[in-house]
Amino acid sequence: GESVGLHLPTLSVQEGDNSIINCAYSNSASDYFIWYKQESGKGPQFIIDIRSNMDKRQGQRVTVLLNKTVKHLSLQIAATQPGDSAVYFCAEGWAAQKLVFGQGTRLTINP
């Protein structure tokens, strides 16, 4: 069945370090991948997306890497700040249809 999973349910990093959150997806037909950040009591907030014809995309302090060969997606956050503490979800979609979300990774920043 369709599924998007995450390798680690929790991740704890030191403030200022780089964070890497990983995600595995199962549908090889997926052509669109997104990372969302969700803070407590709020809806998911778009971070960055990537389409299947790319393998890397950079934003402000964030980079998404896509490896279609092994169906793996990662989110790299540079110089992690306290405000980065949240649950991060990867999601996959295809043909502008529904998004399939993973379980989420809770990122905790240690001072």
Added chain:
Amino acid sequence: DAGVTQSPTHLIKTRGQQVTLRCSPKSGHDTVSWYQQALGQGPQFIFQYYEEEERQRGNFPDRFSGHQFPNYSSELNVNALLLGDSALYLCASRVGANEQFFGPGTRLTVL
């Protein structure tokens, strides 16, 4: 731009009752999707509306129904509420194949 708005913020119902949740999409967006997010889980796709029609549906029973109005706003209706329907209900909007923006959600508690 107000972004995606949802009402009410919180709602408490009892088993067997019916509930209606409302969503106003981000300005310029014509496609609305609804997701259910159980505590500690990723959002699960319920259905998507475009041009006032349900275009795609997830694995949810017929107790879940919806509507989209000419101004693109949308409603989610749930009949015969069960305890398991307690969740955060998220509305997301987009235009075309672009990124989805999520609202803050409606927290539904069924007693």
